[in-house]
Amino acid sequence: MSRIEWVVGSCRLLGAISDAFDSSQPFAGKRIGTGIHLEPKTVALLMTLRRGGAEVVSTGNLGSTQLDAVEYLRAKGVHVVGGPTIDPEEHDAYLREVLSSEPDILLDNGGDLFVRYLESPYGHLLGGTEETTSGRMRLAPLRDRIGRPLLVINDSAIKQFAENYHAVGQSVLESFLRITNRITNGRRVLVFGYGACGKGVAVSFKNAFATVAVVDPDPLKRLEAHLDGFLVPERAEALSWAEVAITVAGATGVLTADDLAGLGDGVILANAGHFPAEIDVAGMKTHPSIVGAHNSAEGIETIVLEDRRRVHILTGGHMVNLNGPRPLGNSIESMDLGFALQARCLEAVALGKVPPSEVVVPVPRWIEEDVANAYLAGLRGRAPARR
Numbered sequence: 001m002s003r004i005e006w007v008v009g010s011c012r013l014l015g016a017i018s019d020a021f022d023s024s025q026p027f028a029g030k031r032i033g034t035g036i037h038l039e040p041k042t043v044a045l046l047m048t049l050r051r052g053g054a055e056v057v058s059t060g061n062l063g064s065t066q067l068d069a070v071e072y073l074r075a076k077g078v079h080v081v082g083g084p085t086i087d088p089e090e091h092d093a094y095l096r097e098v099l100s101s102e103p104d105i106l107l108d109n110g111g112d113l114f115v116r117y118l119e120s121p122y123g124h125l126l127g128g129t130e131e132t133t134s135g136r137m138r139l140a141p142l143r144d145r146i147g148r149p150l151l152v153i154n155d156s157a158i159k160q161f162a163e164n165y166h167a168v169g170q171s172v173l174e175s176f177l178r179i180t181n182r183i184t185n186g187r188r189v190l191v192f193g194y195g196a197c198g199k200g201v202a203v204s205f206k207n208a209f210a211t212v213a214v215v216d217p218d219p220l221k222r223l224e225a226h227l228d229g230f231l232v233p234e235r236a237e238a239l240s241w242a243e244v245a246i247t248v249a250g251a252t253g254v255l256t257a258d259d260l261a262g263l264g265d266g267v268i269l270a271n272a273g274h275f276p277a278e279i280d281v282a283g284m285k286t287h288p289s290i291v292g293a294h295n296s297a298e299g300i301e302t303i304v305l306e307d308r309r310r311v312h313i314l315t316g317g318h319m320v321n322l323n324g325p326r327p328l329g330n331s332i333e334s335m336d337l338g339f340a341l342q343a344r345c346l347e348a349v350a351l352g353k354v355p356p357s358e359v360v361v362p363v364p365r366w367i368e369e370d371v372a373n374a375y376l377a378g379l380r381g382r383a384p385a386r387r
C-alpha cells in the first residue's frame, strides 16, 4: 500500500463524510477551485470533495507540493494545475489558471485565490473557505468586496487546539529531529510568536527537554508564556542566547539580515509559519557580511559570515514541517479533524446554508459540534469488546 493510501485510509472522519456524500452529492454540477499544500492528507480532502460530486481544479502552495500527491490526484480525475515550484511568479500563474476556470466555490489557503478573484470577479462564485491564520489576516480587510460566505477553518476551536496547538508543535519537533538529527535535550530554543502554533512548538520542545524562550511583541502573550514556564527575554538578548530559533508568527521579516550580527555561531533557523517570508533568507544570503554558503545536508543550508560564524537555515525558510527529506506534516488525525471541518463547511456553502453576510467568519458552532461528536463516537468504537 502506498503512503497516500495509508493516509487516505486513516482519515476516518473524511471516510465517513465521503460515504455520506456518495448519496447526498452536495457539489453535483459544481466546480471547486483550490490552491493548497498538495500532500497525502489534502489528497484525502480533495477525494472527499470528488465523492460529493465536485469537479476539482487544484494547484499547490509555494514550495510544498509533493509530486506523488499530484500524480495520484491526476490519476483520480482531479485537474491539477502546474507542479512543485518555489518560484513566486510561476506559482502566481498557476493560481490564475485555477481562477480562469471560474470555480463556483473556492477552498483557499493563505488568501491567494480570493485576493486574485477580486482582481477579476465573476458573478456565480458562491463563496468558500480559508484554511489559515495568514489567509484570514489578508482577507478580513476585504470583507465588503468579497460579499460572499467565507468560513475560516483556522478560527474554529477544533483547529486551534487539535492542529495549531497539538499537531504543529509535534510535527515541527519531528521535523527538527528528522532534518538535523541533533539533540534537543538542554538545547536553547527560541520561539518567535506565542499564538496557538507557537505555544505548541514551545511546549513540544520543552517536553523534549530543551530550554525554551519566547519572543512576541504582544505583552499579554509574553506574560502568558512566562506563566506557562517559558523564558521571555528581550529580543536582542534572546537572539544571541538561542541555539535554535523558530519563527511561527504569521508575519513578514521576523528574522532578517539585520539580525545576523546578533546570532551565535552554529545557530539553526527554521520557519513554521505559513509564508516563507518570516525569515528573510534571500536578504541574509546576499548580505555583505556573508562570505560563503553551502548545503550541509538535505534541507540544511549553511551561510558563513566573515567572522567565521555559521548560520544553518532549514528548508530555505519554507514551512519546516512540510519540507526537507520525507516531509510528513501534521498528524493524520489532526488534519482529518480540520479537513472534516473543511468538507462540512464547503458543503454548507454549496447548499446555501451560510448567509452572504458571513464573510471571513469562524466555522459555525453546529458544524464544530458535528465533527467533535463524530470523532468522539469513533473513540468508543476503539474500546476492547466486553466479555
Ligand SMILES: NC(=O)c1ccc[n+]([C@@H]2O[C@H](COP(=O)([O-])OP(=O)(O)OC[C@H]3O[C@@H](n4cnc5c(N)ncnc54)[C@H](O)[C@@H]3O)[C@@H](O)[C@H]2O)c1
Residues within 6 Å of the ligand: 132, 133, 134, 135, 163, 164, 168, 192, 193, 194, 195, 196, 197, 198, 215, 216, 217, 218, 221, 248, 249, 250, 251, 253, 254, 272, 273, 274, 275, 319, 321, 330
Ligand atoms: N506549520 C504548520 O503546519 C502550520 C499550521 C497552522 C498554521 N500555521 C501558520 O503558523 C503561523 C502562526 O499561526 P498562529 O495560529 O499561531 O497565529 P496567531 O495569530 O495565533 O499567533 C501569532 C503570534 O505571533 C506574534 N507575532 C507577530 N509578529 C511577530 C514577530 N515579528 N515576532 C514575534 N512574534 C510575532 C503575534 O503577536 C501572535 O501572538 C501562521 O502563519 C499560520 O498560517 C502553520
